[in-house]
Amino acid sequence: MNPELKKSNSNGPLSTEDQQKTINEVRETIKKHKSVDKIKETRPNEFSRYCSDASISRYLRARNWNVKKAVKMLEASLIWRMNYKPEEILWEHVADEAETGKIYRSSYKDKNGRVVLVMRPRFQNSTSIRGQVKYLVYCMENAILNLPSDQEQMIWLIDFHGFSLSNISIKSTKETAYILQEQYPERLGLAIMYNPPKFFEPFYKLVKPFLEPKTANKVKFVYSNDLNTKTIMESLFCMDELESAFGGKDEESFDIKKYGEKMKEDDAKRIVLHDRESVSYPNPNPNSEIEETTDTDSASRVDEEILTEARKIDVG
The missing domain is CATH 3.40.525.10 (CRAL-TRIO lipid binding domain)
Structure with missing residues (x-):
């Protein structure tokens, strides 16, 4: 990380220029993570939306402009979206x-x-x-x-x-x-x-x-x-x-x-917005196979261990 960014991040609010540098750093870092390769390949538009300046800025604000924490949070969200497929819920x-x-x-x-x-x-x-x-x-x-x-x-x-x-x-x-x-x-x-x-x-x-x-x-x-x-x-x-x-x-x-x-x-x-060409079209029957592919068991996914780990993250 740029030493000047570290200094700005610790001494007070980032300047507009440094905010943009930090956003770019998060974007370049997340692109290198193999854990998000699948969503990059199968849902390129979804990946691009979540790596936009506006999106990354939200993750950075949530983590007080800490690059490492924002990258971790964004990576977890991309993996969650890849598995849960919220855009396919009708x-x-x-x-x-x-x-x-x-x-x-x-x-x-x-x-x-x-x-x-x-x-x-x-x-x-x-x-x-x-x-x-x-x-x-x-x-x-x-x-x-x-x-x-x-x-x-x-x-x-x-x-x-x-x-x-x-x-x-x-x-x-x-x-x-x-x-x-x-x-x-x-x-x-x-x-x-x-x-x-x-x-x-x-x-x-x-x-x-x-x-x-x-x-x-x-x-x-x-x-x-x-x-x-x-x-x-x-x-x-x-x-x-x-x-x-x-x-x-x-x-x-x-x-x-x-x-x-x-x-x-x-x-x-929403279907038009998300450009479903590379994604299988969801079955509108709520009792059909879509329940298995779209609705992963959140109760087990979001269990006590995950919640405990989430609460450990320092937002200050």
Whole structure:
């Protein structure tokens, strides 16, 4: 590594020029790793997207511009994508998980144009961690597809109305944190916890250690009976568009049929975007062979050992 980069990296923020040098260094380093040869050969466009300046910059920011750590993180993501094949997950594969509206992309964006994912934990309809992770990955891929060109982060709006102790799952929360932090670094702009019950606070204290400091700092607790809440929400959203559950004026409820049609349209766009010429076209039957090729067992892949190792990484 360039000694000047080391010096800049340790003494303060990198200059624009040094940032570009660091990005180039990560790109040239990852290209030499034999572990990513397969994705370079079978998914060249996917590899190029993840080795773009914008992508590498996200991995570097997630690792405080540490080249070695960013390379390790990016390499792990490329291997994960090669095995998990998130780009091949279609609406038909996750529709059952989605039918209650537990996670969906809203029809509105925030005032900065960022995509909004609405989450309602009380509507959890599955005991399968594997299925839950698969649907989360699908939602993340779809949200990224719909980000405007000048934005790379999204907003999570989490509605705790009706949330109970039965909705709490340490394992599901840890795997959600793993997917978000390790596979989609710097994609979360803000997570708003709206009206969480009192018993949620000690639960959050339990799972907070699994969050990297940068992620934890993006989590905001908002309460409808707090005088500051309206100001916070008004600063982020157009209240005429925001759902009434979050203090807005829109009374429209989630419609799974309409949402499914919208997702199918997005699937078609995503297939074109990813240029599937070198990839076998996915079978839309969720009970067919695609389950074996696309949906590797996340519950075993993202096990305690992996999570422990992920938490050991120094982000400072």
